[in-house]
Amino acid sequence: MMPITLSVEEALVEWVNKGFHVTSPITSLADLVDGVTLSEILLDLDSSYDASDIDRDPTSCGRWLTKKRNLQSVHRALFRFIHREAPDIEVLSRLIDIRDISDNPTSDGIAQLLYITIAASFLGPDPEKYVDRLREPGRFTKNVMYQIQQIIMSQQETVQRETQVAKDAESLEAAALSSRDTALAHEEEKITLLGQLDLARKSHADTMTRLEHLQDSYEALRLEEARLQRELDVLRKITQDGASDSQIIKALEDKIKEQDELIANQESQVEDDRVLKTKLTNELNSLRQKSELAEQLDDELKELKYRMEELSRKANAAERYKQKLEGQQHLQREVQNLQFEKDQLQETLKEHERLILRNQALEKTLAEVRRLHSAAEGEVYELTTLKQTLEEDIRAFQHQLTLMEERKNHDERFISELQEQLNNGETRPAAHTPSGVTSGFSLEDELEDAGGSQPNLQLEISRLKAENTLLKKGLGGSSEASHLKEELEEERRKHMRLKEQHDEIMTKNALAEDQLSSLIQKAVDGGDEALKYLSDRLKKTTAELETEKIRVEELERLVSDKERELLSARADLSMVDKDALQGLEELKAADELISNSLRTELEAARIRHTNNQDDLDHHRRQLIDALLAKDRYRKEVEELRANPEMGHVEGAVAESTKKANEKVEKLRDRLKQRQTQLEKAELEKHELQRKLKAALDGEALAEQKASYEAIIKNLLRENALVTTAWYDINSRVQSSHVVVQRRQDTPHSWINKQRHMVNNATPRR
Numbered sequence: 001m002m003p004i005t006l007s008v009e010e011a012l013v014e015w016v017n018k019g020f021h022v023t024s025p026i027t028s029l030a031d032l033v034d035g036v037t038l039s040e041i042l043l044d045l046d047s048s049y050d051a052s053d054i055d056r057d058p059t060s061c062g063r064w065l066t067k068k069r070n071l072q073s074v075h076r077a078l079f080r081f082i083h084r085e086a087p088d089i090e091v092l093s094r095l096i097d098i099r100d101i102s103d104n105p106t107s108d109g110i111a112q113l114l115y116i117t118i119a120a121s122f123l124g125p126d127p128e129k130y131v132d133r134l135r136e137p138g139r140f141t142k143n144v145m146y147q148i149q150q151i152i153m154s155q156q157e158t159v160q161r162e163t164q165v166a167k168d169a170e171s172l173e174a175a176a177l178s179s180r181d182t183a184l185a186h187e188e189e190k191i192t193l194l195g196q197l198d199l200a201r202k203s204h205a206d207t208m209t210r211l212e213h214l215q216d217s218y219e220a221l222r223l224e225e226a227r228l229q230r231e232l233d234v235l236r237k238i239t240q241d242g243a244s245d246s247q248i249i250k251a252l253e254d255k256i257k258e259q260d261e262l263i264a265n266q267e268s269q270v271e272d273d274r275v276l277k278t279k280l281t282n283e284l285n286s287l288r289q290k291s292e293l294a295e296q297l298d299d300e301l302k303e304l305k306y307r308m309e310e311l312s313r314k315a316n317a318a319e320r321y322k323q324k325l326e327g328q329q330h331l332q333r334e335v336q337n338l339q340f341e342k343d344q345l346q347e348t349l350k351e352h353e354r355l356i357l358r359n360q361a362l363e364k365t366l367a368e369v370r371r372l373h374s375a376a377e378g379e380v381y382e383l384t385t386l387k388q389t390l391e392e393d394i395r396a397f398q399h400q401l402t403l404m405e406e407r408k409n410h411d412e413r414f415i416s417e418l419q420e421q422l423n424n425g426e427t428r429p430a431a432h433t434p435s436g437v438t439s440g441f442s443l444e445d446e447l448e449d450a451g452g453s454q455p456n457l458q459l460e461i462s463r464l465k466a467e468n469t470l471l472k473k474g475l476g477g478s479s480e481a482s483h484l485k486e487e488l489e490e491e492r493r494k495h496m497r498l499k500e501q502h503d504e505i506m507t508k509n510a511l512a513e514d515q516l517s518s519l520i521q522k523a524v525d526g527g528d529e530a531l532k533y534l535s536d537r538l539k540k541t542t543a544e545l546e547t548e549k550i551r552v553e554e555l556e557r558l559v560s561d562k563e564r565e566l567l568s569a570r571a572d573l574s575m576v577d578k579d580a581l582q583g584l585e586e587l588k589a590a591d592e593l594i595s596n597s598l599r600t601e602l603e604a605a606r607i608r609h610t611n612n613q614d615d616l617d618h619h620r621r622q623l624i625d626a627l628l629a630k631d632r633y634r635k636e637v638e639e640l641r642a643n644p645e646m647g648h649v650e651g652a653v654a655e656s657t658k659k660a661n662e663k664v665e666k667l668r669d670r671l672k673q674r675q676t677q678l679e680k681a682e683l684e685k686h687e688l689q690r691k692l693k694a695a696l697d698g699e700a701l702a703e704q705k706a707s708y709e710a711i712i713k714n715l716l717r718e719n720a721l722v723t724t725a726w727y728d729i730n731s732r733v734q735s736s737h738v739v740v741q742r743r744q745d746t747p748h749s750w751i752n753k754q755r756h757m758v759n760n761a762t763p764r765r
Helices: 006-019 036-045 063-085 087-093 098-103 107-123 127-135 142-179 182-241 245-327 329-424 443-449 457-473 475-524 528-536 541-574 580-642 644-679 685-695 698-743 750-761
Strands: none
Touching (some): 006 142, 036 107, 063 098, 087 107, 127 142, 182 245, 245 329
């Protein structure tokens, strides 16, 4: 509320006179004490207001009581109007105490009522009407307008502040109700209601006491009025009888005597009553003290009963928690045993993971060696092909050189013969010309005729004879045969070299497997019997390993559940020695820890499910790749079969393809087996629960440890076998493909090759 200053009071007075429709203007806030002007202001606010209960002409004897009734009536009507038309500012009507204002009306109290009426006018259902009045030119001064605006802003801030406080209190109460126990909430509500009942009883007693005082005052006033009325009646009667003044005086004196006697009697009666009242007052004080003592003892008795009930409940709760704790001691022992087994299994799994990592490293090394070997083999093949090409070029050049030398020798012999013929003077038939003229023949003429269109038939015939002689001698055939023999020997050497390399790789693989087996034997402290046992259970290891993994996960979940139950029991037990709030805080913290543990376990389960799904997808992709490779090899075999010139390698390719198909079928069967084992994992959960009791025993634990180690060795060996088989299939298929590619480079026909060589060696003009 704004403080009441002189300027504020003047602004309020001017606003009441000019802002509301009132019959009589006021000069100060004290003029509003009778409540009449306030009722007119309320009638201006609420046209449905009934002002019939306002006493506009109070009597002199009851003026204070009438003012009180009028103020209380105005306050009730204003409260109903705000509750009905402006519920947003209803909190303002609850901030003032109308009893204090009506009992002792002051300027501050009246100003508080005016503040509420101003807020109802400007923040109520029809604010435009009063805003127009306030802004009407020349009606109010700037000071009044400023003060009214400040009052409105102050009321708005008060409404917002009280509303926020109420909301905060409701939220705190709701939070307190939601965080505490239901039984405690009921007990607290019961105590609150009992306190409110006691306050209501005391308020009722105070009201009854005030009513008795008012009734006593009313009786005294009524008696006084009756006395005065009797005196007035006596005076009227005497006056009406026409008595003289002496008679009237005598009558009055007699009356006075009677009254004096009556007063004396009443004074004596008053004295007796005073003595009796004093006695009764003393007795009343004594009884009041006894009553207060009795009420105090009654309150203490109720408090002791409540404490006794609370202690009884706590004792019962402690007894239940004690019994529950005694009943869960075996669970604690079981949790300890499970924790020990969990540690052992974790150590075994760590050892298994180390072995798997070593196996993966060896597999990577082997894959790198195979990759390098394949790259070296490709380089050797390329160099060999280049060497063969160069050798073929050299042989072709040598053959051409031989032909040129033979041709040179032949030409020299022919020239020598011609020279001898010229020297001996022999002549040869002259060439026919179009004119039919014959001429002599010389070497110069022959050389000149060599560039003409007529071919030298004799020279050509001589060359053909030389070529025929060369072919008959078999120089070219023997050269090609030797070339083919060299290629055959080269292929044999490469085949032997590849075979030696393959044997060497297989030997290295076997040595690596033996080294891995020896490492596994050293890790698990096993011997020949363990190897035999592993070989006998080769087909069952994967399923058993998955079973044990699921069992380990089940044991871990069981340990987590037991730890959460133990944490909950400890939190419940700690509530016994502490009050409700601390107990609730500890319960809340325990519930938070349990929820975090469950959330972590759920996330781990999701990760395991994702990993299993990824493994299954990986196996499926491997199967699809194997099927695609099989289909590709089948198409290549069909193409080879369709080629009649490659029939000599069809048998080898078919045999290699058959072996590859068998390996693919085996891999497919193994993949199906793993999928079946994965689907049976949920069915084996019940069997794991049955084996849980046996696992708690020390001897059974040792046997299971040996079984786990055997399963790990078996799984590693099976992984090595699968990897070796897979790489073996890839190597064989790749080798077959390389052989087929090489055979495509061989010559198709020996006769065509000879013809090609002869044609290149003897070009015709």
